[in-house]
Amino acid sequence: MKPIQINIKHLRSLKQISQERFADNLNWTRSMVGSYEEGRSEPPIEKLIDLSNYFNIPIDILVRKDLRKAKDTSFIEVGNKRILFPVTVNEKNEDLIEIIPAKASAGYLSGYDDPEYIEQLQKIKLPFLPTGTHRAFPIKGDSMLPVKDGAFIVAKFVENVNDIKNGRTYIVLTKNDGLVYKRIYLKGDDSSDLLLSSDNKSYKPYLVPKDSIIELWEFTCCINTQEYDEKELKLSSIMTMFQELKVELEAVKYL
Secondary structure (H helix, E strand, O other): OOOHHHHEEEEEEEOOHHHHHHHHHOOOOOHHHHHHHOOOOOHHHHHHHHHHHOOOOOOHHHOOOHHHHHHHHHHHEOOOOEEEOOOOOOOOOOEEEEOOHHHHHHHHHHHHOHHHHOOOEEOOOOOOOOOOOOOEEOOOOOOOOOOOOOOOEEEOOOHHHHHHOOEEEEEEOOOOOOEEEEEEEEEEOOOOOOEEEOOOOOOOOEEHHHHHEEEEEEEEEEEOOOOHHHOOOOOOHOOOOOOOOOOOOHHHHOO
């Protein structure tokens, strides 16, 4: 079963409309909808364009990703299109923090919109964090000293690039640069660019177009790992650090 036939049926079901009404909305025939959903035929490019415009989802996601785990809230606006934004929750429907391991950070660019990639990540719940969706990202290099190589930044997802706060630090995902952790400066309300700056002045700041940003995460807290040697920096050790942080902060809260 191919993703496109799964997705047509699933997305139609999310809208709670029949095949007849769906066909009418797209100026298709009901038999055409049934044929696509049952896999008896595949929609040609002009029909894929219809679907993309109707659901406001890029064609590549419609044909590549199994969207059955996606709810309406699993999509975010990027430019004038929605992209898949998988999140994981616990049995209480509370958002969990996905931990991006250092060795897997290079694959985040290709996996950020893949529910299977996000699902296999280690997760933790830190109830002291502010409301919102958080992830933990590994830091490489020394461009943001005193945050050192090997630390983890826990950051809160920012839905709209226009909500950036001047001079704050963010995890930024772009097609060209992948994941970077930088301090962002606004160039003016009418500017289409953002200035990304390193706290280590050995690195020069550079401009990034707002419309090139795929994901944006605002700094919440930093977990340092410098007291551990390389052999100890396994995912299990990192998970333990997060668990210990949770216990310590819970204790402080009740003092």
